[in-house]
Amino acid sequence: MIKAVVTGHTRGLGAAVAAELVVRGIPVLGVARGHAEIGEGMEQAVVDLSDSAALAGWIGGHALRSFLAGCDVALLVNNAGVVTPVGPLGEQDPLAALRAATLNVGAPLALSAAFVQAAPQAERRILHISSGAGRSAYPGWSVYCATKAALDQHARAVALDADARVKACSLAPGVIDTDMQAEIRATPDERFPLRQRFVDMKDSGVLAQPTVCAVSLVDYLLDAEFGGKPVDDLRG
Template sequence: MIKAIVTGHTRGLGAAVAAELVVRGIPVLGVARGRAEIGEGMEQAVVDLSDAAALAAWVGGHALRSFLAGCDQALLVNNAGMVTPVGPLADQDPLAALRAVTLNVAAPLALAGAFVQAAPQAERRILHISSGAGRSAYPGWSVYCATKAALDQHARAVALDGDPRVRACSLAPGVIDTDMQAEIRATPDDKFPLRQRFVDMKDSGVLLAPAACAVHVVDYLLAGGFGGRPVDDLRG
């Protein structure tokens, strides 16, 4: 039996991935700071993953072990993330940077460890939703770029650990038409000089629909060769 955990399941790519897994008959535990309208086959845990104390309390509890009990294959999709703070260092709110690092890095790394320990008999697959920003630096995105690069390095190091029953990949899914993209397009040029590039992508219709992207993400996650490339990109 396969079971999956998806963070940030209430909107965007996370919602689409959770829905795609459920359609394929895979029970899902969604973890986010709010709730979503869901049907059968999905449970929810309300946890603010940008709050270190809340994250620690939930990871230290029994929810993961209870949900994953009895599964032969366990999946973790670390999707939750935030692009803010945006801008040069002189304009960044340090507390916003702290929240971003907690959500984008501390949460997926802590969840990965807790997830592996919660299902010791299962084959475990960890999928970090990364970004091209983790592999190329952009002005104004110092925090976002650094946090996504951290996920890439985490997956590389997990692969080097050599446990054949634990596979990890940090995957860039492409540019998706989500609320985060709308937030990027609304950023002033002086904080993000490359804003127009993202406006142009929206205007030219090249942004991926979350549901369509989710099909490819789930196909990738379930493929036999998952983890063969610890850092990968759906765009090839």
């Protein structure tokens, strides 16, 4: 039996991935600040992943181990994340930077360790949702770029641990038409000088739809070769 844990499952790519897994008959545990209407085959845990104390409390309980009990293959999709704060250092809210680091990096790393330990009998696959921003620096995105680069390095290091039953990949899914993209387009130019590039992508219709991307992403996650590349791009 395959079971999956998906963070940030209430909207955008996370919601599409959770729904795609459920359609394929894979039970899903969604972890986010709120609930989503996805249907049967979905369990949900309300946890603010940007709050380290709240996450520690949930990890310290039995929910994760109970959900994964009896599975042969366990999947973790670390999807939850934020692009804020955006802007040069002199204009960044330090507390927003701290919350972003906790949500974008601290939570995936802590959940990955807890996930591996919660299903010792299973093959465990960890998928970090990364970004091209983790591999190229952009003005105004110092926090976002740094946090996504951290996920790439985490997957590389996990691969070096050489545990045949634990596979990890930090995967850039491409530019997807989500609320985060709308947030980027609404950012003032002085905070994010490359804003117009994202406006142009929206206007030209090149943004991928979350439901379409989710199909390719789940195919990738379930592929027999998963983990062969610890850092990869869904677009090839």
